[in-house]
Amino acid sequence: GNSVTQMEGPVTLSEEAFLTINCTYTATGYPSLFWYVQYPGEGLQLLLKATKADDKGSNKGFEATYRKETTSFHLEKGSVQVSDSAVYFCALSEGDSSYKLIFGSGTRLLVRP
Amino acid sequence: NAGVTQTPKFQVLKTGQSMTLQCAQDMNHEYMSWYRQDPGMGLRLIHYSVGAGITDQGEVPNGYNVSRSTTEDFPLRLLSAAPSQTSVYFCASSSRRGRGAYNEQFFGPGTRLTVL
Numbered sequence: 001g002n003s004v005t006q007m008e009g010p011v012t013l014s015e016e017a018f019l020t021i022n023c024t025y026t027a028t029g030y031p032s033l034f035w036y037v038q039y040p041g042e043g044l045q046l047l048l049k050a051t052k053a054d055d056k057g058s059n060k061g062f063e064a065t066y067r068k069e070t071t072s073f074h075l076e077k078g079s080v081q082v083s084d085s086a087v088y089f090c091a092l093s094e095g096d097s098s099y100k101l102i103f104g105s106g107t108r109l110l111v112r113p
Numbered sequence: 114n115a116g117v118t119q120t121p122k123f124q125v126l127k128t129g130q131s132m133t134l135q136c137a138q139d140m141n142h143e144y145m146s147w148y149r150q151d152p153g154m155g156l157r158l159i160h161y162s163v164g165a166g167i168t169d170q171g172e173v174p175n176g177y178n179v180s181r182s183t184t185e186d187f188p189l190r191l192l193s194a195a196p197s198q199t200s201v202y203f204c205a206s207s208s209r210r211g212r213g214a215y216n217e218q219f220f221g222p223g224t225r226l227t228v229l
Contacts, residue, residue, distance in 0.1 A: 004155075043117075043203055043220035044156075089155060099144035099163065099207055100171065101218060103155035 002027040006090050006104035013080055014112050021075040021107045023064075023090035031092040033057075033066050033073040034101070038087045047075075047088070085111045115139050117221035119204050125227045126194040134189040134224050136204030143209040145187040146171070146218070147179065149200040156203060162187055163209075194228045201225050 007022040025031065032051045036044040048057030053068035062077045073090060090104040120135045138145065143164050148156040148171075158171030162181040176198060178190040187206075191198060202224045207216040 041222075043222045044205075044218075045220070046217045049217075099146050099161050099205075099218065100158060101146075101148075101156070103148075103157070105153050105155045 002031065002092060002094065002102050004090050004092055004102055004104035006088075006107050008105075009087075009108040010110050011107060012110045012112065015082055016079045017111075019075070019077040019080045019084075019109065021088055021090075021109070023073045023075065023104060025071050025073065025090075025092050027071075027092055027094065029094060031094055033064070034091045034093070035062070035064055035073070035075050036089040036091060036103075038089065038106070040086070044089065080109070080111045082111045082113055085109055117204055117206055117219050119202075119221035119224050121224060122222070123225050125229065126191075127229050128195060130194050132191055132194065134191075134202055134204075134226070136187045136189065136221060137185050138187075138204075138206040138219070139185065140206060140208070140219065141184060142206035142219075143184070144207045144216070144218075145181065146205045147177070147187070147189045148203045148205065149173065149198075150203060150223070151200050159189065159202075191226075194226075196228045199226060199228045 003026045034049045035047040037047045038044045048059040050057040050066035056065045064075045087106045089106045091101045117138045146161040147159040150156045160179040162168045204221040205218040207218045
């Protein structure tokens with residue numbers, strides 16, 4: 001079946017450091033890929049998305065590129081801030097099934113001043 | 114717009130008790146889903162609905178019932194609570210658009226449930 005694998009956390013960085021959170025997936029067909037962010041005590045919010053191969057999603061300085069050849073969707077940010085501290089989830093949906101997301105286990109990011 | 118609302122925020126149950134987690138959305142979304150979040154496992158889909166009167170099972174449906182009598186509401190019922198159902202529960206909704214368009218899921222703030 002379809003699945004998403006994320007790097008384990010926590011990831012601890014100093015402010016202004018470069019961030020990479022790895023995400024790989026297994027899927028049949030042509031999934032859409034997403035990064036969701038969960039701030040402490042809150043629900044999940046969509047951070048960025050990509051719906052086909054080679055698409056780059058971007059938002060708030062975060063980027064991720066849909067790599068079909070490596071089945072990856074790694075999240076990157078050039079300079080993290082303390083306010084980026086949160087849990088990040090990689091997810092996929094099968095085609096138009098936007099109500100049936102498959103999530104990775106989440107990666108906690110801690111950014112120190 | 115309030116978006117997706119969930120009640121209660123916290124709940125403690127004893128084994129064998131039943132309860133209903135409430136979820137409502139005011140965005141006129143056709144799709145609604147329930148997920149549970151457990152440490153190290155991400156979110157897993159419990160049940161979902163593609164419209165009023167239509168529900169289906171997700172990845173982990175055992176021990177839970179749902180119904181969708183209106184577009185706005187999608188309650189989740191625990192029939193006989195077990196410690197394994199201790200988790201954080203999230204409700205989400207999204208709209209139905211044309212083929213090929215992605216419809217963002219909007220999540221509620223969650224309900225933290227503890228079963229003793």
